[in-house]
Amino acid sequence: MTSVARPRGTVAVQGLPAGLVTRVAAAVIDLLVVLGTVAVIDLGYAVLRHLLLGPPFTLPDLGPWGAAGYGSALAAVYLAGSWRTVGRTVGDHVMGLRVTNRSGGRLPLAAAVLRAVLYLVFPLGLLWIPVSRRRASVQDLVVGSAVVHDWYGHSRTGVHRPHG
Template sequence: MRGAAEAGAEVAGVVSRGVAGLVDVCVVAVIAVTVQLGAGCVLLIATGPPFRVPEVPGWLSGALGWAFAVCYLGGAWATTGQTVGGRLMGVVVGDRAGRRLGTARALLRAALSVSFPLGLLWVPFSRRRASLQDLLVASGVRYDGR
């Protein structure tokens, strides 16, 4: 992201961010379904037919899904600045100076993004094109210049 900021890369808009977010939701969902099917396979091997997916209480499923999504987003933003969706849409998350977010800030931004995704709707009204998450964590999303 440093190169993007130094080159004067444009701040990403709500559509690019929204599409990247939808791609990331699909990535998390595919991983969750894969894990559930894998658990069903383990159950099948352990107990025999018929194949069945383990039943997980809704509250536990929600908590695990939230935690996984936060780790996925936060880990990607802290290490490369891009999730799968961000890479596809050519956007990079970093601090306002264009450097990578630290792990704590990336995880906080991820937790805010997963808990309150409608914060993205602030982008069109912000002079800096910042979401509410960006304002709270002092982050920015720019096009990667490719």
């Protein structure tokens, strides 16, 4: 008697909804990308200011509220832009995830922006993932998005298997 071989590894989860741990890991990577981008922008500003105006060399001081607003705005643009254009952020790419609408297509711009804002304002919305039957966060429920494992490329029709 022959048994059907079950795919292992990434092929087994390809196209399935992503869980909490994978999504939090992607979010941590995205946080590091945003913090690194803020650091590079601040350093570039300080260098340019020093070259144009002379000493002293100082980093910009926006205060806690200014820095939070600046970082949040940059994060929102990064998240929404990534989800709208390629369907994934750097963190999503590293973790093999893709953000789609419920039918598997790209998020419309308004949905991507709203999802990014909700993601930043209410990160605890991710805690709904383990109790959701379709592993949806609060943000996914509001916007109509889904986060799926996608190691091999995007397919609007669902699971996309590697060639070969």
